[in-house]
Amino acid sequence: MSFDIRNYLDKRKEIVDRALWEYLPPDEAKTKLQQSIVYSIHPGGKRLRPVLCLAASELICGSHKNALPAACAVEMIHTYSIIHDDLPSMDDDDTRRGKPANHRVFGEAVATLAGDALLTDAFSLMTEKLLKQGVSPELILRVVSVISEAAGSKGMVLGQAFDLEMDEGEHLSVNEISNTYLMKTAKMIEASVLSGAMLAGAGEEELLRLKSYSEKIGIAFQIKDDILDVTGSDDTAQESREKAGAKKHTYVSVMEIQASKAKVSELTNQAIVELESFPKDPNPLREIAVWLREREE
DSSP: OOOOHHHHHHHHHHHHHHHHHHHSOGGGOOSHHHHHHHHHHSSOSOOHHHHHHHHHHHHHHSOOTTTHHHHHHHHHHHHHHHHHHTSTTTTOOSEETTEEOHHHHHOHHHHHHHHHHHHHHHHHHHHHHHHHTTOOHHHHHHHHHHHHHHHTTTTHHHHHHHHHHGGGOOOOOHHHHHHHHIIIIIHHHHHHHHHHHHHTTOOHHHHHHHHHHHHHHHHHHHHHHHHHHHHOOSHHHHHHHHHHTTTSOOHHHHHHHHHHHHHHHHHHHHHHHTTTTOSSOOHHHHHHHHHHHHOOO
16 A cells, blocks of 8 residues: 555644644734734644654654654744745745735734744743653753754754855855755754654664755755746746846756756655665655655645
């Protein structure tokens, strides 16, 4: 029987959505700041990062129970990042997920504060819930270290700084672009996978293989986004093309479409190889990698 990846993604997204609804209930958002936070966290997008966190936990121990607080935390951090990315001082986007960007509804100042709150509260929520679940303080500290490094100046924030430099029109090599994608996108995907695996009791060799898997699918994910920005026919793709123009350097602008597609397939295949030695069924993580390669939005 073939693995139903769409059903798996939908079911795990529902789990994450319910938990985030509990942690950040919209009906309790009384202040403008709280309303700004829930505006972006609900209903959310694909929930890719938290789903990867749950899938990695399931691969190691067959359950995602302990990983759910970390899954919600990485989604909160991701949401903070897109609120800030949309600001006029960053990517200057007017829409996100088919509706006005946060700063267009609540103003730049409140949107900035909402992002700040989501980033900080992610760690507070995660540590509180994990302690209540009986997870050891030492393991919680290790998970916090992995996620915070991926989100900060050695990961996503650094990647955003590199991304801003890609707008300046100077020639960039493929390696420089790939490194930007590693920092801006893949590092938080890596932290999502590793945190789920760590909370499930993964050993060091397993973590190394999952680190390689997640870095590869993370870079492939961003290259695929570049491809869709060029080949897509919807309004979002059109807006991306207009905003990028001929100025911004991407993997596609340097390597062209066919070579970029080949790179996505190469990275996906390499990522899947990293899963072969796990004793439990790696279908969810394997099929997520394939789904990311084949997606059309």
